[in-house]
Amino acid sequence: MFFSLLLIHTTILEVPDMRRVPVIILSGFLGSGKTTLLLRLLKQANDRRLKTAVLMNELGQSDVDSGLIHADWPGASLENLLDGCMCCSKKSEVAGCIRRLIEQQPDVIFIELTGVANPEEVVEVLTDPSLLNRVELRHIITVLDSEWVLEYDSLFNTDLALKHTLRRQMEVADTILINKTDLASSSQLAKITKSIARQNDKAAVHYTRHSDMDLNPVFSSLQPAANSLPAVSRGLKVSVSVRKRPESSAHTHEHSPGPGKEQEHTAAAGTGSFTRVKTVTLAVPEHTLITVKQADQFIQKWRDGLLRAKGYIAGSERKEPCKLVQFAGKRIYWSDTDYHGPSYLVFIGIDLDRQQIEQDWNRLLNVITA
Numbered sequence: 438m439f440f441s442l443l444l445i446h447t448t449i450l451e452v453p454d455m456r457r458v459p460v461i462i463l464s465g466f467l468g469s470g471k472t473t474l475l476l477r478l479l480k481q482a483n484d485r486r487l488k489t490a491v492l493m494n495e496l497g498q499s500d501v502d503s504g505l506i507h508a509d510w511p512g513a514s515l516e517n518l519l520d521g522c523m524c525c526s527k528k529s530e531v532a533g534c535i536r537r538l539i540e541q542q543p544d545v546i547f548i549e550l551t552g553v554a555n556p557e558e559v560v561e562v563l564t565d566p567s568l569l570n571r572v573e574l575r576h577i578i579t580v581l582d583s584e585w586v587l588e589y590d591s592l593f594n595t596d597l598a599l600k601h602t603l604r605r606q607m608e609v610a611d612t613i614l615i616n617k618t619d620l621a622s623s624s625q626l627a628k629i630t631k632s633i634a635r636q637n638d639k640a641a642v643h644y645t646r647h648s649d650m651d652l653n654p655v656f657s658s659l660q661p662a663a664n665s666l667p668a669v670s671r672g673l674k675v676s677v678s679v680r681k682r683p684e685s686s687a688h689t690h691e692h693s694p695g696p697g698k699e700q701e702h703t704a705a706a707g708t709g710s711f712t713r714v715k716t717v718t719l720a721v722p723e724h725t726l727i728t729v730k731q732a733d734q735f736i737q738k739w740r741d742g743l744l745r746a747k748g749y750i751a752g753s754e755r756k757e758p759c760k761l762v763q764f765a766g767k768r769i770y771w772s773d774t775d776y777h778g779p780s781y782l783v784f785i786g787i788d789l790d791r792q793q794i795e796q797d798w799n800r801l802l803n804v805i806t807a
């Protein structure tokens with residue numbers, strides 16, 4: 438039974454011949470050096486004949502960084518999405534942007550976040566039933582402004598949400614650049630290093646000027662598609678711009694889920710994923726009916742290690758659309774949807790033990806089908 442369930446799991450979730458597009462997320466506070474890094478990544482990708490796609494999420498109405506990228510990448514397609522936030526109101530549109538990028542069959546998608554975005558939110562944004570098994574998160578790279586990073590706590594001492602976001606930017610990264618070392622003293626750099634060690638001792642740390650680091654570890658697992666076009670002018674850029682609020686620190690993230698905000702993210706089952714933010718996709722075989730209560734209990738059981746969980750669970754009547762379940766802020770929310778596809782759950786967490794979770798899930802399915 439165990440093996441047959443695994444087989445069904447594969448049948449439902451694996452889309453044959455569909456290549457998962459690696460995704461690399463760039464995060465870091467405003468002005469830390471993300472775009473500078475992005476330009477280096479694009480150059481390196483071009484040298485390696487990789488077809489690139491870029492999703493920008495800008496604060497402000499005008500997309501200044503487009504100009505920078507366009508100057509180096511004149512062939513890049515540019516698209517601006519104004520008045521929204523990748524973390525909040527524009528979530529569903531961002532998924533559409535990523536779908537459009539995937540249609541261009543890039544070898545890699547770079548996503549540059551706003552300075553006040555929590556990368557966890559973007560892992561969620563990457564999740565959509567239509568993106569299931571089509572993208573694979575490879576890296577979360579966080580760039581720190583070494584001149585200012587130690588001041589953030591006192592600068593934003595009244596903005597708990599922002600402080601939390603900035604902390605998460607550091608905690609969830611697999612690669613951290615301590616950038617602008619030319620502007621920081623050696624004692625500042627030592628303090629930053631200590632602080633990173635306290636918050637995230639697993640990340641690879643690089644001390645950089647102008648985000649200049651050895652990018653080989655980032656690119657080591659990226660391959661051009663066999664039928665790639667010549668590298669020159671192959672970039673594609675979709676830009677999401679967000680109107681600036683009066684106070685740059687006043688960007689608040691509304692994480693409360695709601696109908697129509699369904700997302701899904703591929704299991705990071707592929708090789709070469711270095712991110713500490715792991716996703717585990719748990720399929721429900723076609724003829725197995727898991728109840729809302731059972732799914733709820735399963736999430737509760739694993740809640741301590743989870744940042745998020747999402748999924749669709751079919752109603753008891755097959756013709757009914759699925760219920761959407763979201764676990765956020767340690768709370769579980771259920772809502773109605775129009776989704777009629779296969780049921781599944783996705784867990785998102787740092788260093789999740791995929792094997793254990795999958796085994797536990799299969800045990801539950803065994804009980805249901807016994």
Ligand SMILES: Nc1nc2c(ncn2[C@@H]2O[C@H](COP(=O)(O)OP(=O)(O)OP(=O)(O)O)[C@@H](O)[C@H]2O)c(=O)[nH]1
Pocket residue numbers: 465466467468469470471472473474502551552616617618619620645646647648
């Ligand atoms: N002195 C110095 N300046 C740097 C360094 N890295 C980047 N800069 C400059 O800092 C400014 C901001 O860099 P960006 O790469 O645009 O930073 P960003 O994180 O994309 O900024 P936002 O898009 O506003 O969030 C630019 O003028 C860069 O040239 C560095 O290591 N040292």
